[in-house]
Amino acid sequence: MTTTVYSARRIITMNPNRPFASHVAVRDGRILGAGSLEELKGWGKVDLDTRFADKVILPGFVEGHSHAFEGGVWKFPYVGYFDRTSPEGKCAAGLKSIDEVVAALQAHEKTLPKGTSLLAWGFDPIYFGGRRMGLADVDRISTERPVVIVHSNFHVANANTPVLAKAGITRTTNVHGIVKDAAGEPTGELQEMAAKYMAYRAAGVEIAAVLSDEQAVWRFARVAQLAGVTTATDLHNELPESTVEGYLKATGSDDFPIRLLPAFAATSVPPTDGVARLQALVKKNNDKLRFQLVKIVTDGSIQGLSARMRWPGYYDGTPNGVWNVGPDDIDRILLAYHRAGFQVHIHTNGDEASEVGIEAVERALAAAPRWDHRHTLQHAQMADAGQFRRMKALGICANLFANHLYYWGDIHYARTLGPERAERMDACATALATGVPLAIHCDAPVTPIGPLFTAWCAVNRLTASGRTLGEAEKIPVADALRAITLGAAYTLKLDEELGSIDVGKRADFAILDDDPLSVPPEKLKDVGVWGTVLGGKVFEAPKA
Amino acid sequence: MSEPIPFTVIGGFLGAGKTTLLNRLLGGAEGRRFAVLVNDFGALDIDGGLVAVHGGDTIALANGCLCCTIGDSLVTTLLGLLERPERFDHIVVEASGVADPGRIADLAVLEPRLSRDGVIVVVDAAEVRARATDRRTGDTVLRQLKAADLLVLNKIDLAEELPALRDWLGVQSTAPTLEARHGDVPLDLLFGLDRAGASGHSSPVDAFASWSYQWSEPVERADLLAMLREAPGEVLRAKGIVRFADTPDRRSVVHLVGRRLDISDEGPWGDTAGSRLVMLGLRPVLGSLPRETTT
Ligand SMILES: [Zn+2]
Numbered sequence: 001m002t003t004t005v006y007s008a009r010r011i012i013t014m015n016p017n018r019p020f021a022s023h024v025a026v027r028d029g030r031i032l033g034a035g036s037l038e039e040l041k042g043w044g045k046v047d048l049d050t051r052f053a054d055k056v057i058l059p060g061f062v063e064g065h066s067h068a069f070e071g072g073v074w075k076f077p078y079v080g081y082f083d084r085t086s087p088e089g090k091c092a093a094g095l096k097s098i099d100e101v102v103a104a105l106q107a108h109e110k111t112l113p114k115g116t117s118l119l120a121w122g123f124d125p126i127y128f129g130g131r132r133m134g135l136a137d138v139d140r141i142s143t144e145r146p147v148v149i150v151h152s153n154f155h156v157a158n159a160n161t162p163v164l165a166k167a168g169i170t171r172t173t174n175v176h177g178i179v180k181d182a183a184g185e186p187t188g189e190l191q192e193m194a195a196k197y198m199a200y201r202a203a204g205v206e207i208a209a210v211l212s213d214e215q216a217v218w219r220f221a222r223v224a225q226l227a228g229v230t231t232a233t234d235l236h237n238e239l240p241e242s243t244v245e246g247y248l249k250a251t252g253s254d255d256f257p258i259r260l261l262p263a264f265a266a267t268s269v270p271p272t273d274g275v276a277r278l279q280a281l282v283k284k285n286n287d288k289l290r291f292q293l294v295k296i297v298t299d300g301s302i303q304g305l306s307a308r309m310r311w312p313g314y315y316d317g318t319p320n321g322v323w324n325v326g327p328d329d330i331d332r333i334l335l336a337y338h339r340a341g342f343q344v345h346i347h348t349n350g351d352e353a354s355e356v357g358i359e360a361v362e363r364a365l366a367a368a369p370r371w372d373h374r375h376t377l378q379h380a381q382m383a384d385a386g387q388f389r390r391m392k393a394l395g396i397c398a399n400l401f402a403n404h405l406y407y408w409g410d411i412h413y414a415r416t417l418g419p420e421r422a423e424r425m426d427a428c429a430t431a432l433a434t435g436v437p438l439a440i441h442c443d444a445p446v447t448p449i450g451p452l453f454t455a456w457c458a459v460n461r462l463t464a465s466g467r468t469l470g471e472a473e474k475i476p477v478a479d480a481l482r483a484i485t486l487g488a489a490y491t492l493k494l495d496e497e498l499g500s501i502d503v504g505k506r507a508d509f510a511i512l513d514d515d516p517l518s519v520p521p522e523k524l525k526d527v528g529v530w531g532t533v534l535g536g537k538v539f540e541a542p543k544a
Numbered sequence: 545m546s547e548p549i550p551f552t553v554i555g556g557f558l559g560a561g562k563t564t565l566l567n568r569l570l571g572g573a574e575g576r577r578f579a580v581l582v583n584d585f586g587a588l589d590i591d592g593g594l595v596a597v598h599g600g601d602t603i604a605l606a607n608g609c610l611c612c613t614i615g616d617s618l619v620t621t622l623l624g625l626l627e628r629p630e631r632f633d634h635i636v637v638e639a640s641g642v643a644d645p646g647r648i649a650d651l652a653v654l655e656p657r658l659s660r661d662g663v664i665v666v667v668d669a670a671e672v673r674a675r676a677t678d679r680r681t682g683d684t685v686l687r688q689l690k691a692a693d694l695l696v697l698n699k700i701d702l703a704e705e706l707p708a709l710r711d712w713l714g715v716q717s718t719a720p721t722l723e724a725r726h727g728d729v730p731l732d733l734l735f736g737l738d739r740a741g742a743s744g745h746s747s748p749v750d751a752f753a754s755w756s757y758q759w760s761e762p763v764e765r766a767d768l769l770a771m772l773r774e775a776p777g778e779v780l781r782a783k784g785i786v787r788f789a790d791t792p793d794r795r796s797v798v799h800l801v802g803r804r805l806d807i808s809d810e811g812p813w814g815d816t817a818g819s820r821l822v823m824l825g826l827r828p829v830l831g832s833l834p835r836e837t838t839t
């Protein structure tokens with residue numbers, strides 16, 4: 001029985017009884033205590049490890065809403081506007097023009113075997129001053145093999161001529177989602193169903209498996225670990241046998257660097273089958289893999305113009321969005337999992353969707369009273385004060401999409417929500433003031449995984465153009481740090497086990513180069529992550 | 545490449561009667577192999593004696609039909625179906641109660657192995673007007689009505705003011721309407737003529753009938769279009785291969801489902817037989833063209 005004591009510049013515990021400490025003791029993968037070296041020596045013989053002496057230790061970050069799909073897409077080249085860290089810890093530099101994207105993919109194209117297609121992801125044309133990518137651009141990459149460039153929102157793609165030709169898309173094709181230029185010719189830009197279909201078609205049916213196989217989940221875990229994450233969700237998965245097998249294999253390895261919580265996609269099978277399936281999966285749980293969550297998706301996304309909004313709807317007059325699981329169907333699904341004792345995470349972007357989620361939980365509770373259910377609204381981006389009050393009354397948690405403020409805040413301000421609602425979107429301060437349990441998230445791969453960045457968004461509420469989006473909804477750094485640790489753990493029912501540095505909890509730590517409580521709040525995102533500790537095992541991040 | 549498979553989408557609100565319709569389809573497939581993609585097997589009423597193999601997310605029926613659950617992604621389910629070795633005569637998708645069935649039908653336009661047949665929207669006569677004014681789902685209902693090529697107005701026995709309802713539907717949608725009780729609509733009208741372009745041999749029911757036309761001389765395009773378009777409530781379905789007078793060396797395929805008419809070019813005429821067209825409809829249709837055969 002060895003006991004290791006780590007010294008640190010500072011330990012921020014999230015335990016209000018002892019918020020800061022200089023040393024933390026670890027035994028059997030769990031926290032023996034946090035305090036001074038003298039205090040910890042009382043436990044008997046200890047090995048002092050000073051490698052973190054100039055570092056700051058926090059509870060390992062908990063990402064309450066991400067997708068292992070992030071690991072899947074890293075199999076393909078990233079062509080986004082912003083720098084992004086790859087699973088290998090390399091910085092994939094942001095590409096600042098369409099020409100840069102084309103040049104990068106021309107080089108990549110030369111490395112591919114004959115007869116295969118080229119897929120890339122993360123492209124984001126909103127920063128290119130209105131210029132869209134056209135067929136001629138993509139054809140410069142190749143006119144032989146199919147090329148599909150998926151946008152950062154995963155709902156739009158650009159394709160080349162071979163892709164369009166194979167599907168017979170011409171100026172006379174009358175299909176929603178095929179963008180045409182002023183002369184009526186297809187530009188190669190595909191939206192929604194058309195984009196998804198053509199991407200899968202070009203990549204082959206096996207792409208779905210590639211995107212969530214064992215290698216994908218390893219890549220996901222590495223990207224998460226590099227950001228200081230020790231627990232992450234895969235918040236929507238049909239969990240086919242092949243995926244479950246990959247998860248079991250990966251998490252069975254000592255070197256797997258995170259704890260993974262997949263959420264079962266509730267609509268993939270009828271609820272009675274789903275409940276039985278999830279009950280069987282729970283029996284396979286191990287230290288690093290937890291089946292216990294369920295996900296229901298109600299509406300689409302705000303920037304995808306598919307969110308379900310209450311009156312007065314979209315600021316620019318766009319018609320209301322679409323339901324995936326609508327008001328008439330949600331009770332049947334929610335109630336089945338609620339009765340079976342599972343925790344349900346409900347995706348609601350627009351405020352009409354949030355309303356439907358809240359009322360469905362209310363009816364489920366009336367039909368089957370249950371304490372401490374912790375059903376959680378995911379995103380809840382437009383929820384207002386009244387909705388937070390209802391959430392509080394019903395015991396609903398909120399996991400807000402703080403990263404949206406930065407990446408799409410300008411568009412929400414100008415086009416989708418308008419100034420007033422944009423300034424109160426992802427209302428972290430209101431949630432906290434109302435007493436709604438709060439987490440904040442990245443929704444990777446929609447935005448990069450990085451809890452310190454997410455916390456920075458909630459603290460500073462700055463958009464990409466530098467606008468402050470809602471002074472009143474800013475939250476203090478300490479609260480933001482809680483939201484990415486203990487707060488997120490609470491929304492996953494893991495708060496008794498992890499999320500703070502406290503006696504008996506798992507020895508899961510984020511090791512930071514600097515003190516997030518001491519740096520200026522606007523520098524929070526720049527605090528370096530040295531690595532993590534998971535169950536007492538040290539994972540150093542490779543240096544970029 | 546073999547001929548594309550007709551692709552039909554059945555839309556409509558939860559409880560409108562989509563499943564009843566699918567049950568009738570699977571029970572009365574009569575030698576045509578349908579692949580049916582549904583949201584939930586449990587809702588289907590498949591006769592146990594008809595089930596050949598039950599394999600998790602698919603059920604193979606003794607009559608050659610196949611049911612698949614859509615699961616989480618229609619796109620991957622559909623692509624998976626197209627990769628199967630079996631050959632189907634027709635693919636039918638049951639859209640979810642809140643989906644826009646027109647968007648789903650677009651998949652058949654993008655997929656060369658499929659040909660878009662029709663969007664059939666089933667409407668609950670007793671409930672549709674209340675549904676259409678619902679604060680949260682009314683716009684979805686109206687989108688579905690607009691997307692329909694053909695409406696099945698179901699449960700008319702339960703409707704209170706049928707004439708007013710018909711008028712209202714006429715404002716919401718330009719699609720012809722079939723009225724039904726318990727989803728009892730002739731299947732030929734919904735899923736058409738078989739692959740050869742000839743009508744099924746089932747005898748026309750009540751007011752429904754089919755006509756076959758043949759022309760040895762090229763056909764005036766305007767005359768044919770006028771006949772098909774000017775009687776939208778009467779001609780519900782038409783399929784044929786036509787040699788138009790303005791393009792006598794081309795083979796034009798004419799395909800009408802409800803309000804939707806597609807004419808596509810299938811290459812050089814190269815055929816010794818004349819033009820032929822089969823129509824299904826409600827009442828006798830009088831056109832300016834000579835009718836050579838009648839059934
Ligand atoms: Zn979501």
Ligand SMILES: [Zn+2]
Nearest residue numbers: 065067235443
């Ligand atoms: Zn998500």
